[in-house]
Amino acid sequence: MTIQTLDTFLLEDIQSPDHPSDFVIREGYDILILRLPELQHKEVKVVSYAFVIEGSECFLYNRETESLEKLGSLVEMNRLLDEKIETLIKDIKQYHFEIEQLEETLYEGHLSQDFMQRWLTYKKDVSLVHRLMFHAALSFELFITHHKREQTSTFDELAYADLHEHMVRIRELAKAAMDKLDNLYDFYRAKVDEKMNKNVYYLTLLSGIFLPLTLLTGFFGMNTGGLPLTDDPMGTWKVVGISFILEILFFLPFILQNMKKIKRYHR
DSSP, X not given: OOGGGSOHHHHHHHHOTTXXXXXXXXXXXXXXXXXXXXXXXXXXXXXXXXEEEETTEEEEEETTTTEEEEEEEHHHHHHHHHHHHHHHHHHHXXXXXXXXXXXXXXXXXXXXXXXXXXXXXXXXXXXXHHHHHHHHHHHHHHHHHHHXXXXXXXXXXXXXXXXXXXXXXXXXXXXXXXXXHHHHHHHHHHHHHXXXXXXXXXXXXXXXXXXXXXXXXXXXXXXXXXXXXXXXXXXXXXXXXXHHHHHHHHHHHHHHHHHHHHHHHHO
């Protein structure tokens, strides 16, 4: 099997690293394209593997030399994919561990400054893993169904079924991580909103303290005649008394409301 013997349109699909996972049947050979996620330098990269199966022989497309390299039988193909999938399972479990650590930190009340940056990174990575493994598992299932029907001599049905189960497991682990991240985001937004409401509440109280004072200052600061208490030697103290009365009237509803809450709590 050489690259020149392949269909022109299929060759373009094989050569394209962005072609989605797919399984194509042609007369005399089959093509399996798998785009799999790989963790490289703590970043998820997409790596495309293109296999050409001719009878009981398997070939892997080498992107550097742009040629087909003979792997051997389907057993070697299973061994190569099994190694990649096992590594990916370990990587997705590591993501779950890091997300759980982020969850514990958040539930303990520590809102770290880099929470959203870490959340976005995890969300982007696990979403990519889920999307890639969804298409890869479907294409691989078509590949297994075809070779079960053809009863290829070197096709180990149990080994490939186990490999497909691992692909589905990775997909489900990625979906579980996405759901956990969504719950974390909702909890984080609730904590941030609670903190924001407290800040607004304190600002409202602070504004309320100075509202009566601002009113009196503006009133007695007018440059008009006939202002009350201007000729009274005790005028300043009377204005201060009026300020205290206004402050009490302003805070009276808050005091009564808090008293009702305290009584309800004791009950």
